[in-house]
Amino acid sequence: MQGKIIAFSAPSGAGKTTIVHRLMERIPELSFSISACTRDRRGRTEQNGKDYYFITVQEFQEKIRHDEFVEWEEVYEGSYYGTLKSEIERIWGGGKHAILDIDVKGGLSVKEFYKDRALCIFVKPPSLEVLEQRLKARATDSASSISARLYKANFELTFEDRFDAVIVNDDLDQATAQAEKLVRDFITAELAIV
Numbered sequence: 001m002q003g004k005i006i007a008f009s010a011p012s013g014a015g016k017t018t019i020v021h022r023l024m025e026r027i028p029e030l031s032f033s034i035s036a037c038t039r040d041r042r043g044r045t046e047q048n049g050k051d052y053y054f055i056t057v058q059e060f061q062e063k064i065r066h067d068e069f070v071e072w073e074e075v076y077e078g079s080y081y082g083t084l085k086s087e088i089e090r091i092w093g094g095g096k097h098a099i100l101d102i103d104v105k106g107g108l109s110v111k112e113f114y115k116d117r118a119l120c121i122f123v124k125p126p127s128l129e130v131l132e133q134r135l136k137a138r139a140t141d142s143a144s145s146i147s148a149r150l151y152k153a154n155f156e157l158t159f160e161d162r163f164d165a166v167i168v169n170d171d172l173d174q175a176t177a178q179a180e181k182l183v184r185d186f187i188t189a190e191l192a193i194v
């Protein structure tokens with residue numbers, strides 16, 4: 001089996017994490033790519049080595065210097081996130097395809113790095129108003145963090161054309177079904193030999 005990459009990117013709050021979790025339950029060939037990140041762990045809800053590898057900025061910079069990342073971004077001021085090459089190798093070594101939940105720039109970098117071996121999907125909110133409601137309802141971010149995420153969303157929405165596919169996450173069941181079809185078609189397709 002040749003391992004592949006499926007990356008879901010979206011403005012924060014559009015629903016990519018929710019869709020990725022649902023796909024993981026439905027498609028056993030997928031394994032979640034755990035990113036490295038420097039933000040604080042969210043108390044009771046997150047685990048090191050499951051949601052993220054929580055590391056210091058210094059450790060992160062060390063990994064950049066050693067070329068250990070497929071891609072990395074300072075997603076929010078002072079918070080670095082990155083996909084580790086070792087993580088993708090770990091997943092492929094276990095006979096699975098890697099599924100990624102990363103920001104929009106990260107998704108474009110993954111496409112450039114893995115080319116046809118990657119399927120990069122943009123999850124779009126029905127509108128900015130709905131996005132704001134979802135961020136507020138999720139209740140994981142402060143008012144200033146929500147403003148920063150909405151500001152960034154405006155910019156990120158200009159990149160949707162560069163993705164392999166766009167899914168509008170209005171009705172969650174419909175969006176998940178669309179995503180599931182795209183992923184199943186992609187993982188069963190033969191890769192062209194380059």
Ligand SMILES: Nc1nc2c(ncn2[C@@H]2O[C@H](COP(=O)(O)OP(=O)(O)O)[C@@H](O)[C@H]2O)c(=O)[nH]1
Pocket residue numbers: 010011012013017035036039071072073075081082083101102103104105106107
């Ligand atoms: N470029 C990049 N972005 C990442 C990576 N891991 C997570 N992200 C993104 O970083 C952003 C912030 O993630 P997080 O702090 O968990 O917040 P949330 O998505 O709003 O719950 C989200 O858009 C993630 O998709 C990564 O390895 N690379």
Ligand SMILES: Nc1ncnc2c1ncn2[C@@H]1O[C@H](COP(=O)(O)OP(=O)(O)O)[C@@H](O)[C@H]1O
Pocket residue numbers: 010011012013014015016017018019134135137138169170171172173175
């Ligand atoms: N289609 C949907 N309709 C309504 N709420 C949704 C939908 N998809 C996701 N949500 C909710 O919106 C919030 C943001 O979703 P999340 O998956 O955390 O987004 P992201 O990972 O893109 O930041 C969560 O509270 C989630 O339960």
